[in-house]
Each structure stands twice: as C-alpha cells, then as structure tokens.
Amino acid sequence: MKKHIVLLNTVAKEVRKWQRQFSNKTLMLVFSGLGFVLALLLAQFSVGFSGCFMGICHNSNVGQAATLSQILYISPQGAGKRDGSSAQNAGLLTDLPAFVGRVQPGGEVRLLTGVYKYSGNIRIASGGSAGKPITIHGTDASGIETSMPVIVGDRSSPYQAPPLGKTGNSLFNLLPGASYLTFRNIHCMNQGNGCFVFAGTKGDVTIEKTKATNVQRFIEHDPSGSWDLANVTIRNADIQGYSKGAIRFGKSKPSNQADAHNILIEQVVGDSQRQDGDNFCMGVHLRGDVHHVTLRRTTMNNCQQTLSSKDYWNGDGFTAEANVSDIRFEDTSAAGNTDGGYDIKAKNTVLIRAKATDNKRNFRFWSKIDVQDCVGIEPRCRGGSGCLAQIHATESADVTLTRCTLKSTNPLTKVFQSDKNAKITVQGGTVQHRGILQKTEGSQNLIKMSSVKVEVM
16 A cells, blocks of 8 residues: 555645646646546556456455355255355255356255245356366255155156157256256156256366256256266166166267266166157167267166057167266166167177167177177067067177177077178177077078077977
8 A cells, every 4th residue: 555655645745746837727637637547547557357457457365255165055945144155044946057167166055855846947057167066955944865856847647649649848058068967866857858968067066965856867867068068977777667768978960079978877777767759769879980888887767659560669777888988887788678678789899797788689789899798688579660680780890799698589589690791709698598609691601600608408
C-alpha cells in the first residue's frame, strides 16, 4: 500500500507543475481520465484481481482463492439451504454437475440413500486430478456406503418394445473435462441408452459396485467430437434387463483413428432377461477402432431376437468387430443367447477359461484367435436360420483350441464347423457328442486334432 501512496504524492507534485503550463479546463479533462485509470488500479489491488486495462496490467498474489469443499451432499428432495454443505443442507440431483465443480480433487459428492425420480440427463464437465479422483457415491449421512440410492427414470416398466414402450433417457453424460471420476454404490432403474455415457471425456473413470434394472443400455460411448477414451474401469456391476446391451465402446465404423482403449471390464453380470424387439441385443459390444480391452470374470446372458423362422436371429453375449484388436477374455461366460455366446472378429484376441452354454453357436470366430481351457455345453437353437455348433470358424478364421471341454447330447449339433479355408487346430481336451464331430465346406485337413479325447454319447 505504501508504494501506492508514494505514487499519489508524485502525481500531486506533477499536477502543480502542469497548473503553471495549462488551463484549469484542460487539466480537468486530463485528470478525469487519469482518475478513472487510477480508480481501476486501486480496485484491482483491493480485491486481489489480476488483469489488464488499455495496455496497463496489474498482478497481485494477495487475492483470495476460491474455496473448494471436501464433501458435498445430495438427497432426493434436498434440504435446508440446498448448498450441499451438510446432509441437513443437501442439494438436489440436478446440482450434481455444479457440485463436482465445487469439490476439490480427492473429495466426494455423497448421494444420500433414497429414491431419486429423474428422467433427464445429468451432464458433467469437470472432475478431479491425477491420483485424486472425485468420488460420487451412495452413502448415508456419515459417509458409509449402505443401501444404494436408486435413480428411477421414465422407461416403460415392465419393459415394452418400441414403439409401444417408452425408451427412456440416458442418465450420467460425461462430457469433455469429466475425467478422474469414480462412481460407486449407485442403482439406476428404468433408464434409456446409457446409465453412463462417455460423451467426450478423455477417460480416467471408474464405475464400480453399481446396479442397473430395466435399461436400454448400461454403458454407452457416444461423443460428439473425439472418440479417444482411455483408462476406464467397470467393475462389480449387476445389470438386469436390457434391450440393446450392457456395455458398448467404439465408433459405429472404423476409421483407423483414436478410439476407446485400455478398458477393464471386471466382475460384471449382465442378463438381458430376453428384452426382445429393440433389434437387437448384444451383451458387450466392442466396435470401431477399440483396442486393448480386458474382460475378466464377466457374464452375459439371454440376449434374444425373435423374427420369422426364415430370418437369421441375432443376439450375442460378447461381440468384437473386425477392426478391434488386442482383446483378452479371462474366466468369462455367455449363456442363453439366440446367436453366439462369443462372436469374435477382432485381431489378436485371447480367450482363457471362457465358458459358453445354451447359445445357438457357443463360439463363433472370424479371425486368428487363441482359445485356452474353454468349455462349451449344449448349444441350443431357439429359432431362425443357421445351425447349432460348438465351434464355428468362418472363412478367414484361424482358431487354436487348447485343452477345451465340449459337450453336447443333441444329434443336430456340429462340434467343429468350418467354412471354406477356415482353420481349426485342436490340441488336447475332451469332446463328448452325439451329433456331427466335423462339418467342413473346405478340406477336411483344415481341421487338425491332436491328443483329443473324443467320446460318442
């Protein structure tokens, strides 16, 4: 402050000199302008503001920093001042985007237990920082994760296929800036295409200990700009009832440009509950240019499409499209799907201890693939064209099966079905069957079996 007083004294001395040279009227105009500039500078100093005006810049380190909270609260109806400062002053669910922006990195937003009726989009555009994610989770007032808060949308319940039924809206939309976030202990119900939508975020997002009931899709990837998305974990989720799918990543068509990668899907249970008529369901769907995805201890059941007997019925447990690469399945399972348990076109894919039961084609492969210790049980056709098979290799496939166990009592089941030029190499393992061991469109030599125990039932 002293330097400003000295400055004003200096100005006063100069004024007396100028009074001897100029008229008072001229000086009044000059000093009016100078006074305005000085007033701005003093105002900047008093509030700690840094900025520039007409080329004159002022910097100060004395300013007051914005106050960020460690914990903010949200409840179904809100309470008190609704500023989120305590459970007694909880905000509303619509305040969540603003609250995420008000919480310091490493902080949390607590969704208090209860039923939230909300049918709109919650668009989040901010997050934490590396090593300090912001956690959005369901808790009681003390922060203990007890029963999950339930966010209920307006999707038709019980499910009705469109156009009769209402699809519902997506719930949490993660926009650019919504990174370093953790969602936990949340139950979404009667929602549309995505309880969680990756809508431009670059990633670093964890979604864990969650439930979904009667949704069109649980996880969707649908940005308006860049598709680049990395470091996403979906863990310990229970998804019951979906008409489009449980999880989808990637653009609709490959473009050899950035797409979702470094994705972990772990301990996820998905059951479509045969929500038919939304044409059509795929449990986990990887498409576009997605790469480096690990699926571990994850189950996808009962995707169904019902058409005429002459049509092909789709509905897969796990699907990976042709330009997808570097996919690893560990201890996964698929059952009750009207098409493939696993329908894999991706390159550089490994299946370890994968299990498929009660699907039309338990395993369907389109590329070079390594399958170890797999289990295939009783393929089943529920309708439409196409045939029963344990292992179906298309024309471009090169499949290596090691120590697999395949069992079927249906005489119509083909254990190994290969299209023209497809290769199937079977090393070890056990085959129990009553139907056709090998069905090939090309050379029988393209199916090679060594040290395989074969039993006709």
